[in-house]
Amino acid sequence: MNGRCVITVGDLGEFGIVARIAGRLPQGRTVLLGPGDDAALVDAPDGRVVVTTDLLLENRHFRLDWSSAYDIGRKAAAQNLADVVAMGAVPTGVVVGLGLPATTAAGWLDDLADGFRDECDLVGASVVGGDTTRCDLVVIGVTALGDLGGRAPVTRSGARPGDVVAVAGRLGHAAAGLALLQAGRAGGAGPGDPAPAELETLVDAHRRPRPPYPCGVQAAELGATAMLDVSDGLLQDLGHIAEAGGVGVALDLSAFTVPEELETAARLLGADPLDWVLTGGEDHALAATFPGGVRLPPAWTEIGRVTEGEGVEAGDRTSEHRGWDHFRT
Amino acid sequence: MNGRCVITVGDLGEFGIVARIAGRLPQGRTVLLGPGDDAALVDAPDGRVVVTTDLLLENRHFRLDWSSAYDIGRKAAAQNLADVVAMGAVPTGVVVGLGLPATTAAGWLDDLADGFRDECDLVGASVVGGDTTRCDLVVIGVTALGDLGGRAPVTRSGARPGDVVAVAGRLGHAAAGLALLQAGRAGGAGPGDPAPAELETLVDAHRRPRPPYPCGVQAAELGATAMLDVSDGLLQDLGHIAEAGGVGVALDLSAFTVPEELETAARLLGADPLDWVLTGGEDHALAATFPGGVRLPPAWTEIGRVTEGEGVEAGDRTSEHRGWDHFRT
Structure with missing residues (x-):
């Protein structure tokens, strides 16, 4: 003592x-x-x-x-x-x-x-x-x-042109929560206007991610051809799937619904909420590719297609947003 | 670059x-x-x-x-x-x-x-x-x-009174090597007399332990009732076997042969070589208990018996030498 x-x-x-x-x-x-x-x-x-x-x-x-x-x-x-x-x-x-x-x-x-x-x-x-x-x-x-319960492992390398790209779980929430903390706007304790109380869910998302655990086995059983958890940012992580499979990924940005609390936080901080969605890590959502024609359960949102190209196309966000490198950032 | x-x-x-x-x-x-x-x-x-x-x-x-x-x-x-x-x-x-x-x-x-x-x-x-x-x-x-290849795991808790206590692998070598390094006597680069070149084997033992890997499965197949690797010092680690099994361990100190290089290093540093053998960690020898009457292969040396008492008896070394606690030492 x-x-x-x-x-x-x-x-x-x-x-x-x-x-x-x-x-x-x-x-x-x-x-x-x-x-x-x-x-x-x-x-x-x-x-x-x-x-x-x-x-x-x-x-x-x-x-x-x-x-x-x-x-x-x-x-x-x-x-x-x-x-x-x-x-x-x-x-x-x-x-x-x-x-x-x-x-x-x-x-x-x-x-x-x-x-x-x-x-x-x-x-x-x-x-x-x-x-x-x-x-x-x-x-x-x-x-x-x-x-694995007898299933084949779903690696990063199995995506094929024509596959559907889908995500399950939250995207950008943890990044927005981190931005609020960094700006001193969490918990109303910041130097400026206090952040609305509902934004505490974003700060909580930074503190305690909620990976969509049941969706992993679900995706495997649906025949997912590639899968990973989004830890470094969606664009970067989908880039790993593209590179490992020798394919491209074309995202449909209109498929992303930006939740209201992300919009609110972005207005407060003068940030772009879609940026958090596309490049924010640490929500540990799952991103996967599925054979075309798959019927995705409600937890999964289709966000694009696998192509015969390379890299990740995401409209005007294609190349400038890369995500996280633990040695360089 | x-x-x-x-x-x-x-x-x-x-x-x-x-x-x-x-x-x-x-x-x-x-x-x-x-x-x-x-x-x-x-x-x-x-x-x-x-x-x-x-x-x-x-x-x-x-x-x-x-x-x-x-x-x-x-x-x-x-x-x-x-x-x-x-x-x-x-x-x-x-x-x-x-x-x-x-x-x-x-x-x-x-x-x-x-x-x-x-x-x-x-x-x-x-x-x-x-x-x-x-x-x-x-x-x-x-x-x-x-x-485990179908075998039962050999835990720390199975020792029974009458069992033979035995060790395989080196004891005290890494501790002696560390003492030479701490005294600046390794590699002849110290402030005092250079250590004889043969003591480099002790310094090497600190740098690269040589656990007796084949002896683990061997002990299991011989029916070892308890086993652990000696990482914190023999007396302390045998104390874990005694406590987990609700038994005592009585060591026969005459069973320990102190190798010549340990004697040499001890003379050089004014240390007690048996102290290194009994309390030095990091050689990752294996210590195990076996049913009485077991025929031990050459890699194993019998060093004592399991008793109905408690703790580890080792002549005059019984209580004062405890070994390593990663928070307290």
């Missing part, structure tokens, strides 16, 4: 931290052996396992003054679960490597664990293990596993 | 980095889909998958002036592969989350990837994916997967 009557992770020590987190993480039906051993053991009934990893850093991927520990846990889990879902798989287990300052309050760690737990619970997955170490800043390494 | 005629990871950008690393990482027979998509796909013929993760930080887990990029890659892979092996499983795939300063030379990154590749190659595993982001210090998040 330190003198401030706040228990810190430094007070708990490595083994205290592990015990404390493990106590907050129920182990679901996919888990055969949970936290506490050299490794965990997770069900992989398909005989193959989907695996993806992300590294999130304080002040680069999240800010402690803009997001609560609970939000950060939700978001860190969501972006990895979305990658699993984008293969057409069902997430099963998550492991987390955690670097924390010794002064971090134990309650902050509890909230982070709860965020991971609740996001994983949305898809029936569990946090099955992890590693913790002292670090000057908060570092979160997340790895998610998933099961 | 910058002006120094050294290509950096900042010059390459995120996608250039991914392409460059992927080109150095052959994909073995366990890999169904390698780097470049939202997620990878790895064989899991057992229908269950072993998973473990570690987070390694510059200046906490490694120093750039003491270890080459190649060494760091070898060691980062080794400590995770050892965790998989300690369950009695065979490693299949590894994913790596990498935080790097933008000024990192591309050649350094190449060497890191080569280190991962070569270590994984020892066990037939492959680096199947990753994530990269800019960071002020080098951060490496490693997750390793493995397959």
Whole structure:
């Protein structure tokens, strides 16, 4: 215990931290052996396992003054679960490597664990293990596993000319929320006019993305030829599908409905809402291509076609909006 | 390109980095889909998958002036592969989350990837994916997967009174090597007398552990009742086996042979070599318990017995040497 009557992770020590987190993480039906051993053991009934990893850093991927520990846990889990879902798989287990300052309050760690737990619970997955170490800043390494249930993985490379391009989930919301935070207009606490309260949904979208989890398996079962989650911006991510498939993508900009709250936020900030929709990352929508003639369920919106060209055509937005490079931006 | 005629990871950008690393990482027979998509796909013929993760930080887990990029890659892979092996499983795939300063030379990154590749190659595993982001210090998040081949996992909790306690692999070598580095006596470059050249094997042991990979499955097939890899020090790690099993461990200190190079290093530094053997981590030896009467293969050395007591008895070393806590030490 330190003198401030706040228990810190430094007070708990490595083994205290592990015990404390493990106590907050129920182990679901996919888990055969949970936290506490050299490794965990997770069900992989398909005989193959989907695996993806992300590294999130304080002040680069999240800010402690803009997001609560609970939000950060939700978001860190969501972006990895979305990658699993984008293969057409069902997430099963998550492991987390955690670097924390010794002064971090134990309650902050509890909230982070709860965020991971609740996001994983949305898809029936569990946090099955992890590693913790002292670090000057908060570092979160997340790895998610998933099961394909006998289906072929939906990769980025299968798009064919004539395929329908469609998206499921929100686009531009997280980018608009981030812009509001950066402009100091979130929560009415900004230097200028307070943002209308309804724009808090955009700030929430930045803090806690809502990937359309059920749509991944749905797309696979509909015969999706290519799929990914939109993490770097729609134009850039569709560019990956075009490049991997040796095809082009032609978007129909009239297919995009810009929600009212994006219009409101854009007016407030003097921004272009369609720009957020086309280049904003971090909503973790799903973008996929389907054979022509597919009947798309309501969650999916057709936004264009796969062509024999190359790159992504989007009217006057074609080349100047590229999205995110984690080393260059 | 910058002006120094050294290509950096900042010059390459995120996608250039991914392409460059992927080109150095052959994909073995366990890999169904390698780097470049939202997620990878790895064989899991057992229908269950072993998973473990570690987070390694510059200046906490490694120093750039003491270890080459190649060494760091070898060691980062080794400590995770050892965790998989300690369950009695065979490693299949590894994913790596990498935080790097933008000024990192591309050649350094190449060497890191080569280190991962070569270590994984020892066990037939492959680096199947990753994530990269800019960071002020080098951060490496490693997750390793493995397959049990139909065997039950060997956990920490199965030791029973009467069981034989045995170890495979080196103990204390990495700790002695670290002590030589800390004393400035490695490579003859220290302020005092240069260390004899044969002590370089100890420094190498710190830089590149050599976990006894084949011994994990071997122990499982011999009916090991509990197993772990020694990463925090033998006394502390056997303490985990004792606690998890509700048993005690009584070590026979006369069973330990202290190798000549440890004696030499200890004389040079005024240290106790048995202290390194009993409390030094990072060699990633395997410690296991076996039913009494087992015939141990030559790689394994019997060092004690499981008792009905509690904790670890090791003569006069019983309580004062505890090992490593990543938050407290």
